[in-house]
Amino acid sequence: xxxxxxxxxxxxxxxxxxxxxxxVLTVMLILTVVVMDKKKExxxxxxxxxxxxxIKNVFILEGFLISFIGTILGIVIGILLTVNIKEIATFxxxxxxxxxxxxxxxxxxxxxxITKNFPKWEIVSSKSxxxxxxxxxxxxxxxxxxxxxxxxxxxxxxxxxxxxATKITVIEALRHE
Numbered sequence: 001x002x003x004x005x006x007x008x009x010x011x012x013x014x015x016x017x018x019x020x021x022x023x024v025l026t027v028m029l030i031l032t033v034v035v036m037d038k039k040k041e042x043x044x045x046x047x048x049x050x051x052x053x054x055i056k057n058v059f060i061l062e063g064f065l066i067s068f069i070g071t072i073l074g075i076v077i078g079i080l081l082t083v084n085i086k087e088i089a090t091f092x093x094x095x096x097x098x099x100x101x102x103x104x105x106x107x108x109x110x111x112x113x114i115t116k117n118f119p120k121w122e123i124v125s126s127k128s129x130x131x132x133x134x135x136x137x138x139x140x141x142x143x144x145x146x147x148x149x150x151x152x153x154x155x156x157x158x159x160x161x162x163x164x165a166t167k168i169t170v171i172e173a174l175r176h177e
Contacts, residue, residue, distance in 0.1 A: 025157070027066055027158055035161045046168070
């Protein structure tokens, strides 16, 4: 049984790694769109003599703010979902079973194979060891470490569009407007 928990922890780390990569790519995509959208403004700033580092820092700061707000919201929502997992599972079961009971015996139920003696739907079987007791442990040091890793890589991801913004020339920016 402990072997299964070890694999579950490793699988969760892979899922979290994929989420960090998705975060970095999302920040890069958002900033790339912002840079393309703000070409005229970048050109105007450059025509007034704004240095490359100022323009670069604006986009890096924007990327950091996007990542920071997303990280904080993700932590809060994740903790709320984790703490209330039993109630959420019960609500989902109630919702699905209500739907199933509503279409039992109708032509829609017959069409998708829900007959009068269709069994009650459960997220976790009542015969399971856990039987409605979803154990969890929130390790705040892991949350902090993962948040710092996400913010760091998001900053790295923000640098590519920020660098692209500094390469926009005044003539190129004004030509497209």
